[in-house]
Amino acid sequence: MLAVRDLAVRFGGVTALESVSFEVRPRSITSVIGPNGAGKTTAFNAITGYLRPSGGRVTYDGAALTGLRPSAIARRGVVRTFQKTSVFPALSVEDNVLTGLHLKSTAGFLAVLAGRRRLAAEERALAAEAAAIIDFVGLGHRRHEAASALPYGEQRLVELAVALAARPRVLLLDEPGAGMTGSEKAVVSGLIRRIREQGVTILLVEHDMRMVMGISDTVIVLNGGRVIAEGAPAAIQAHPEVIRAYLGASAASA
Amino acid sequence: MTRAGGFILAAGALTLPLWLPSAYHLHVAIMAGIFAVLAMSLNLLLGYTGQLSLGHAAFFGIGAYTSALLTLKLEWSFWPALVVAVALAGAAGFLIGRLALKLRGAYFVLVTISFAGVISLVSINWIELTNGPLGLPGVPAPELGPWSLRAKSAYYYLVLASVGLSYLVCRRLVRSRIGRALVALRENEPLAESVGVDVTHYLVLAAVVSAAMAGLGGVLYAHYTRFVSPEVFLFTYTVTMVIMVVAGGKGTLAGPLVGAVLFTVLPEALRAATSWQWQMLAYGVLLILLVFFLPRGIVPRLNALAASRRAAPAPRA
Numbered sequence: 001m002l003a004v005r006d007l008a009v010r011f012g013g014v015t016a017l018e019s020v021s022f023e024v025r026p027r028s029i030t031s032v033i034g035p036n037g038a039g040k041t042t043a044f045n046a047i048t049g050y051l052r053p054s055g056g057r058v059t060y061d062g063a064a065l066t067g068l069r070p071s072a073i074a075r076r077g078v079v080r081t082f083q084k085t086s087v088f089p090a091l092s093v094e095d096n097v098l099t100g101l102h103l104k105s106t107a108g109f110l111a112v113l114a115g116r117r118r119l120a121a122e123e124r125a126l127a128a129e130a131a132a133i134i135d136f137v138g139l140g141h142r143r144h145e146a147a148s149a150l151p152y153g154e155q156r157l158v159e160l161a162v163a164l165a166a167r168p169r170v171l172l173l174d175e176p177g178a179g180m181t182g183s184e185k186a187v188v189s190g191l192i193r194r195i196r197e198q199g200v201t202i203l204l205v206e207h208d209m210r211m212v213m214g215i216s217d218t219v220i221v222l223n224g225g226r227v228i229a230e231g232a233p234a235a236i237q238a239h240p241e242v243i244r245a246y247l248g249a250s251a252a253s254a
Numbered sequence: 255m256t257r258a259g260g261f262i263l264a265a266g267a268l269t270l271p272l273w274l275p276s277a278y279h280l281h282v283a284i285m286a287g288i289f290a291v292l293a294m295s296l297n298l299l300l301g302y303t304g305q306l307s308l309g310h311a312a313f314f315g316i317g318a319y320t321s322a323l324l325t326l327k328l329e330w331s332f333w334p335a336l337v338v339a340v341a342l343a344g345a346a347g348f349l350i351g352r353l354a355l356k357l358r359g360a361y362f363v364l365v366t367i368s369f370a371g372v373i374s375l376v377s378i379n380w381i382e383l384t385n386g387p388l389g390l391p392g393v394p395a396p397e398l399g400p401w402s403l404r405a406k407s408a409y410y411y412l413v414l415a416s417v418g419l420s421y422l423v424c425r426r427l428v429r430s431r432i433g434r435a436l437v438a439l440r441e442n443e444p445l446a447e448s449v450g451v452d453v454t455h456y457l458v459l460a461a462v463v464s465a466a467m468a469g470l471g472g473v474l475y476a477h478y479t480r481f482v483s484p485e486v487f488l489f490t491y492t493v494t495m496v497i498m499v500v501a502g503g504k505g506t507l508a509g510p511l512v513g514a515v516l517f518t519v520l521p522e523a524l525r526a527a528t529s530w531q532w533q534m535l536a537y538g539v540l541l542i543l544l545v546f547f548l549p550r551g552i553v554p555r556l557n558a559l560a561a562s563r564r565a566a567p568a569p570r571a
Contacts, residue, residue, distance in 0.1 A: 070444075099434045163448070
């Protein structure tokens with residue numbers, strides 16, 4: 001289980017997160033929502049090692065993640081995507097995913113220099129796995145195209161494929177539906193459900209309420225760097241503090 | 255490149271001393287080979303990790319001085335001196351890689367330039383060891399068992415073997431998960447980290463291999479010219495390497511080879527054709543044209559041409 005305890009992030013005098021605590025149940029889809037500037041992406045960055053928190057700790061299955069480099073956190077099975085589209089632009093879709101399979105491959109420096117025969121076998125196995133992941137996200141027809149040449153929606157799928165290649169046990173998705181059309185969002189929602197069915201825990205930051213309420217088991221609401229509510233989607237939609245945070249005080253009292 | 259093309263190229267390189275008309279031409283071929291090793295070394299960093307080392311002459315010079323000093327002062331034979339020189343250059347690469355762990359772009363460039371500056375000053379001022387600006391004359395020619403490799407034709411094969419070895423190392427690295435990790439660092443470092451690529455580990459690895467390879471180039475140079483002086487640290491050497499890599503095609507396996515041959519042969523050809531002032535002018539104009547028309551380099555352009563020819567349907571009669 002991924003557990004966040006009293007997580008705090010301060011930039012100089014600005015408090016981005018003050019004492020955020022929550023737990024993400026294994027095999028759940030948990031969404032983090034909140035108005036702009038609520039600290040959602042900051043929380044993601046602090047959990048995945050891109051930002052050193054000023055206080056608190058993050059653990060996964062009891063082992064501390066806080067203080068580890070992002071690559072070390074990924075090695076423990078906690079993998080994230082980025083809010084802004086993030087691919088290896090000059091590489092083909094296939095090479096993007098092969099790069100994502102880095103942790104899966106084992107060949108060391110000397111083995112590579114010696115050009116051992118089992119190296120070729122490993123490369124073949126990796127290529128087969130990459131092909132399966134590319135087909136899973138529905139980009140089979142784009143395999144050999146440069147990632148930068150794909151339309152926006154497909155680039156986001158490449159990004160998802162790269163993250164999946166790292167074989168996450170917990171996958172943190174930062175606004176996977178941002179900038180997508182309705183039908184593209186439906187495709188992404190379907191993929192997220194199927195990823196969860198494979199036993200992956202999903203933590204999601206998303207602005208699209210239809211998507212969040214449609215796929216989440218649990219919704220966590222951040223505002224002003226604090227958790228203001230946590231619960232099932234229906235309960236969250238009716239929660240007075242949440243309505244106040246999104247629509248303002250007058251709407252809640254009306 | 256097709257298999258047949260590679261075979262013809264290899265056959266040509268292997269028989270070169272038989273059909274080159276003069277010792278001078280063989281000299282140009284040897285220099286092209288030494289620069290090919292250097293360009294491949296720089297390409298590992300610049301082309302694959304995307305980090306520009308503008309102090310690459312330092313590793314070249316460390317290789318040259320180490321091997322020269324070991325053979326001259328301690329009277330070691332060539333081969334152990336070669337191994338130690340390459341290892342020492344690699345160790346210097348490790349040092350730079352560790353220092354520059356968190357530095358990228360312009361800051362990485364500055365660290366490498368400063369390092370080359372420091373090493374150059376040491377070579378000039380540590381007179382008891384290096385003989386200062388006068389340099390070290392009489393570096394012995396290598397021997398292979400009973401044979402001396404002093405003759406140009408013999409030395410050519412030593413250089414050719416080094417080029418082949420360096421190419422093999424680059425090729426195996428680049429086409430492995432290690433190569434993919436290096437390119438990931440160039441393409442998108444945060445994303446690389448997010449899927450578990452320990453970016454700094456691979457940057458250090460690339461720096462070590464690159465520096466060791468440049469050291470090998472230095473050894474070859476020292477025992478060929480039989481003289482080492484602080485001039486080996488000249489910025490010109492680094493700039494020449496950069497030109498070769500960029501013009502040939504950075505981030506490709508063949509690019510540095512093409513660049514090294516072109517930019518070793520071309521100045522020599524120009525020298526035969528015209529006076530010094532015109533040479534430099536022509537050289538400069540050619541560089542500008544290359545950057546203007548082939549910004550990604552010669553080899554990527556040729557690859558793109560070949561790909562579009564394959565993709566285009568056969569012309570109808």
